[in-house]
Amino acid sequence: MKNFENPVLEYIHKHNLVGIRAGKDRTTFLNIWMVAFQNRIFARSWGLAEKSWYHCLKEGEQGAIQYGTNVVLVKGIIPHDLDVITPLINAAYLLKYDTGGDNSYYAHGITEPEHIKRTMEFIPLL
Template sequence: MRCCGTGSAPPGCCSTNVGPRSAQRGSAVPPRERPAATRARRRFASETLAAIRNGKILRIRAGTGAHRFIGIWAVVVDRRVFVRSWSVKAGGWYRTFLQEPRGAIQVAGREIPVRAVVTRGVRLKGAVDRAYLEKYQTPGSIKYARDLGRAKSRATTTELMPR
């Protein structure tokens, strides 16, 4: 229920929105629209997350144009899917997502529409660093997993969300 905004709210109006901050000011705070970052996020199904977590290559297509799917490395952290660009090419998937954040992934024979969201949190990027090192440990892949933790690639940390 929205607050009437008159300062003398009817019983039940705003009563659930009184918290420490509003108590300090001495008034109830009318409910607001939640910022985009705190809205309920769509999540991948558990089976999809398991396939991404257990697979070595994720097939991805950035943008909505008629482009082929390419294989990249992906990790799952806290039931969220993250990818990084190793080469950061001008015409590559990362730069395409910066221009147009919609795309698709192929998992277990299914094409799933996704939205790419650039990740900024330092702690989250650290967790993604560790996830890459844990997942890609073979002698042939460890060098690239380490490179994905360097500043250039770290800056490309992108969360893929179903849309």
């Protein structure tokens, strides 16, 4: 499997919001929370919208991650090792996003089972 290049990983480590676009009808990026570790990038869907980035990627549509002024094309997969890496993804979310106030509510919420089952791993294309 192809790995992400360092500039993408560094951007995700340094920025709380990262742009995602998925689906053939999408022209704009939606800023979401992403975490990276072991040269892998993950995000969890917060909402249940049928036309969300998560559902588009799950259905096999191509996506893109925007990092600064750059874009990398991606596909999304449900991680094959999700049961094993869930504690690591949870820890990454809490470390990055549990900064107090409203963020704490969402940081802890995204580690709940309903959101864990909507974990997506991004795989670079090209």
